[in-house]
Amino acid sequence: MADLPDGEEAPKDGALPNPDVSGGLSAYVHVPFCAVRCGYCDFNTYTNLDFGPGASTSDFPESLVREIALSRGVLRGGEAAPLIDTVFFGGGTPTMLAPKQLGSVLAALNAAFGLREGAEATTEANPESVDREGLFRLADAGFTRVSFGMQSAVESVLTTLDRRHTPGQVGRAVGWAREAGLDVSVDLIYGAPGETMGQWRRSIEAAIALEPDHLSAYALTVEPGTKMGAQAARGVIQLPDPDELADKYEAADEAFEAAGYRWYEISNWARGGRECRHNRVYWGGGNWWGYGPGAHSHINGTRFWNVKHPLAYARRVAAGESPAAAREVLMASEIADEAVMLGVRMREGIEIPRFVRAETTAGLVADGLLDGRAAVAGRIVLTLRGRLLADAVTRRLWEDLEG
Template identity: 35%
Template sequence: MPSDNLLALYVHWPFCVSKCPYCDFNSHVRAEVDQQAWAAALLADLAHEARELPSRRLGSVFFGGGTPSLMPPATVAAILSAAERHWGFDDGIEITLEANPSSVEAARFADLAAAGVNRASLGLQSLADAALQFLGRAHSVAEGLAALDVAQAVFARVSFDLIYALPGQTLAAWSHELEQALARGTEHLSLYQLTIEPGTRFATDAAAGRLTIPDGDAAADLFEATRATTAAAGLPAYETSNHARPGAESRHNLAYWRYRDYAGIGPGAHGRRGGLATQRRRKPENWLAAVARNGHGIELEEPLDPHTRATEALLMGLRLREGVDLTRIAQLAGGTAPIDDAAVVRLEGQGFVAREAQRLRVTEAGALLLDAILPLVVKDRVAA
């Protein structure tokens, strides 16, 4: 079956159990949720997408958002059953659920696995208690590692994430933490440098001078050490911040980076289907009311012009070690791939990108400078 026929499904569960200092979903904290109403609404939203995307097969499902591991397993099972009925599952379908590594959530892992989840993505975020406190996490290192043990016992595949380039973090400290992480025997790691998002407590502290993260040179040293250490351990970077054993890459996230169609349901969920961009209403109550009124929670549905589609595909695909197929990019653009050939030649001469036949990729040397390289490579719409 052609890969273009495969579809990814993202299910957004917006509710958090506690506030955190580095995201903007704190308005979604809820003490109680009408689970029956939410299950029915998610199934209705799903059915709408299935009508818009017929004759497809699901290659992956991802339950993400606030605290999706606190979704009732019966709701997870109902969504998966409906998704399989609407589309059918591809062989080896990947069904991922994000989870916080708390003992409360770990106690639910077996039931979630029984409901059909076969991959867990755990938000460990750090293997240092002081760092977890700084990040506003409720779990301790011991609790997080205990949850990881449970996840590895019940799910076929497990990934976890860590955040580095924290205030005061040295290269030696991060290298030690990364070695500890690799010793846990995981097949996939997501390793992110700390970023300061506008409107968060971190942004306020940084503006007031109370928070200083490693500067450019120090951050570069941490980035390069991360890639060297994971590669030596057999988990090379296949995307800017994601590392996996060959064959264990996130099938769902690859659908995004390879610019394949994906359906997004639930509050705030985005999607791409057939050249259309979709966005659900973000506020939970507004989304719920929209589903009751319209049979779906869509707030925005707009066509993407060829240049935008090709540009999105370039920006996503160049994050991957494999790079992009320029023939496909040109097809999306309806003619010529929107790349700046002069900039590519210059960057190729500097060793930052490589063009081999119809593939363009960012080299290992260029990965460190990706944010600076992307706007140089992609040709502006006016100049196209």
């Protein structure tokens, strides 16, 4: 499991240098519980469902509500109007908690800050962790979207990824969500050990056939400390090379676009008007508070992150203390770096920063990484090849900033 970054000590009362969020706020809620830990998972998740008071599936929402109360005391602005634009429950598997429990946390956010009219409220879910009644209850509680971890339509690939659902469960879950009036997103993973191009195309076609509003496709990344990381180190599994991953990305992009899904971020496609608004907050450098163990937050240039263990988290909020493990106050140069790194991933790109030399832009266009017409119009917009090499584009732009 990835370690948290270093940082300065966070104050116990959660005080921030600039707590004004009158321009809007998003909330991320981390539910750390899972039935099974997938071999590739590097997230802060646990299969133990009961660590003690405030840190079990039965009473974890009470700890979240305590942190919500603390955050309301810290943040300023918007006392007369709703503040929250988007909420995203991630994990872990949020639907390890009952719909009533998830709804109680959403209600606490609404009571503390107010959900704006038309606010987007998403929960992630594994297909086997939901049923028809539960999805209707989530909709009744105020959720508007559900994001299903489909990952693959091929049973052998699901087994490799340690996924518990069968391909047929995805279709049933999507159908129930549709009946409940929820928008649907489907996530896929490509590059699993042993996955062929033919199997990947089957997964693409199966996902499109579900007619979701939104699709995500992520290349498998294997981190040290995970089950797959250990297997790769021992030579038990072989990871795909970058060229194979690029071919699979291009296959997905072509199929999704042909089916009416437009890419709006490198790994995300959506039908018109169905982009994930919450994720745009991250990519646009907006303000969000992350609730739960290990959750990260960003408020006006200050980034902070909570202690990772559920029981340590629960004990802190029970004592009325901030669960933040540490924080960092970003310098102007760091904010500029992040704006470039995140902004270039978006379909609309970014205005060419003042520090970027004309020769750099021209070179990226000549290399087929940037759209030439957009560059003439003063914007950095990635081509398909540029999307595959986005990190390299970012590094070349950063070189001008550092120079």
